[in-house]
Amino acid sequence: MNLQVLESQFWSLCLQGIALGFIYVLISLGYTMVYGVLRLINFANSEVFMVGTFATVVAQVGILQNETNSQSLHGFRLIYTLTFALIFSMLVCGFLGILVELVAYRRLRALGNNRLASLISAIAVSIVLLETIRIVTFSRPQTSPRLLDKWSFGEVAGANFRIDTVMVIVSGVIIFVLLDRFVTKTRLGKAIRAVSMSEEISKLMGINLNRVVSLTFFIGGLTTGAAAFFYTTVYETTQFNVGFNLGLAAFTTAVLGGIGNLRGAFYGGIFLGVLEQFASAILGSQWKSVTVFTVLVLVLLLKPNGIFGEAVQQTRT
C-alpha cells in the first residue's frame, strides 16, 4: 500500500479521476438512455464508442488533412478542427446508434417481447463492428495527431490544470446539462420519458414509439460520439478493441449510479473515475479492477438500484 503518493498527488489524482469520469459519464449515457426506454442493455454501445474514436481520427487526418506527426494548431484553425471532429464523431455515432436500433432491435421488438433475442442481436452487431474495424485497420493502433498543444492553466496543490483535462470536464458538464434539460423540458424529451414510464399508455397518447426509440438511440450515440472525441483528443490513440475496457467501465458507471437514471450516470461516472485513480495509486494498478468491482458488488448489495437509483427517480429517461 502506497500512501506516500497522496502527500503530493492527492489533488492531481482527484482532477484526473474527474476527467476520466466524465468520459465514462458520456459513454454511460448511451447505455442509460436506451435502458431507460427499452429496459435493455445496448451491448453494441462500446463498439459505437470505438467507431467514434476512429471517426475522430478520420475527421482530423482524412478529411481535414492533418498529418499524423503535424504540429499543433492554434486560433481559428484549432477551434474549427476540434469542433468539426467533435460534431463528425457525434453524428457518426448518432446515426450508427439508429442503425443498431434498426438492425438489432426494431424487428425483434415488433415480433414480440423476447428480450434475450434483442440482447444477442446487439452482441452480434457489436462483434460485426469490432471485427470489421479490426480487419480494416489490420489490427494496428491508429494515432491521432496532437492538434491541441497540451499547455497548462497552472498547478494548484499539485493538480495540473492542463487544457485537455479542463476541456473534458467543462464540455462534459455542458453536454450533460443540455441533455438533462432536453429530457426534462422539451416535448421530445417528455415523449422519451413517457415511453420510459409506459409504452402502452404512450402509444395511446399518440406518441410514435419507433420514432422515440430511434431518437433515444441517436441521442445515446451523440453522447458516446462526444466521449470518443474527447478520448481520442486526450490519449491520441485508438485501436479496434478500445471499446471493451471503456464500455465495461461505462456500463459499471451506469449500474453504480442507477441504470436508466441520467443523474445517476453522472455521479456514478465521476465516482468511478476517482475511485480507479486512487485504487491504482494506493493499492497498485493490478488492484484497480478488484477494487472497483468489489465496490460495485457492495453498492448493489446495499442499494440494488444503484447509489442514486431511488433518490433521483424523477429524472428517469
Next chain:
Amino acid sequence: MNSKIQRSLAVVSAAALVFGVSAVSPAMASKHKTIYLAFQAPLTGPNALTGQDELTAAKFALSEYNATNPKVKVELVIADDQGLAEVAAVVAPGIASNKKIIGLIGPAFSGATQASLPAYKATGLPLISMSATRVSLTDRKAPVNGFPIFKRVVANDKFQGPALARYATKGIASPSVYLVDDKTAYGKGLADYTKPSVVKDAKLAGTDSVPENTSDYTSVVAKVKASGANVVIYCGYAPDAAKFVKALRDGGYTGIFAAGDGVLKATFPNNAGNTAAEGARLTAADVPFEDLATPAQMVAYTKLTGIKIPGSYVTSTYNATNIFLTCIKQGVTTRPGMQNCLTGGSFKGIAGDTIKFDRYGDIIGGAAVGAFTIKAGKITYLGVA
C-alpha cells in the same frame, strides 16, 4: 466472447494447415522431393507486426536455399497464433498432426509457445523459437518446459533482464528506477528478471503492474513523480508502451524511459507521438539484420519482401530457418532425424557465430542482447547492451 471467436478461427486455421499441405502435395510428384517446415507466429492481431517481420526472414532464408536448386525442396506451412496462448493451443495440434512437417520455426511468443508445447511434445516435432524469451521454457525445474524438442536462438529473459537494467541506468548519476510491467506472462517474467539487477545496482523507487490495454496511465505517472524516479523501465508490449511514455512526458516526467524487446517495433516511435519516445532506451535479444547481411543479401531481401529496413527478430528467424535447412542439407527428412541433428549439431549464424544448443534448448554461451535507442523517430542500434 472475443476469445471464443478467436478460438473458432483458430480451429479453421488448424484445419487449413492439415488440408492445406495436402492440397500442395502434387509438388511431391515432381522430380524434387519436398519437405515442409512450419512457421508459427502472430500474423494478425495487435502483435501481427512481429510475426510478419519474422515471416519475411523465414521466406528469405528459404528462397536462398531453394535458389541453389537442391535435391530436396523445402516449403513453409504458415500458422497464425496471434501471439495468444488460447489461439496457439488450438493451432498447434493442427501442425503437430501433419506428419509431412518435420520442423517448426517458432512460436514467436512465450505464452503461445508454452500453450503449444503439449501438442508438439506428443508428436515429437522439433521447434526453434526466434523470439520466445521466457526463462521457464528451458528451465529443467519448470513444470512446463520444452525439453527435449524446444530450442531457441535468442537470449532468454535471465540475460535480457540484467542487460535491460544495466542499459537503462547507464550514465545516470544516482539512478532511481520505477519498474512497471503489463501483467502478461512476458512482461511480468521480464520484470522479475530485471528487478534483482535494479536492486543491486540502483535504487528501486517503486513497482506497478498495469494491465495490458489500459488507456489511462495518469495514476502511474503520479506515482512515478511522487517517487522521484529518474529511470522508468517498462516490461510490456509496444502499443501500451506508446501510451505510457506519452502520459509520462505529458505529466512532466523528464527522466529515462527504457523497455525490453516487446517494445522494439518500428511503429513504437510513431504511436508515441512526435517527441515522447525520443531517446527511449530499448533492448532486444536481437541484432539488426541489415548490420549483418551482405549488400547483395539486402538487395535480394528487399526484392523478395518489398521491405528496405528489416524489422525485429529478422536475424534470429533467419538463423533459426537456416539451422533447419542445414540439417535438411545433411539428409534429414524425418522428425526424429531433425531432433538428433539439432541436439548434437553445430551451426553457423549469419554473424559467423557458432550455434550449439545445450540439453534444454538454449544456445551454449548465451545469445547477445542488443541496445537500441530512438533517434529522430527511428530505432537505432547502438551495440551490445
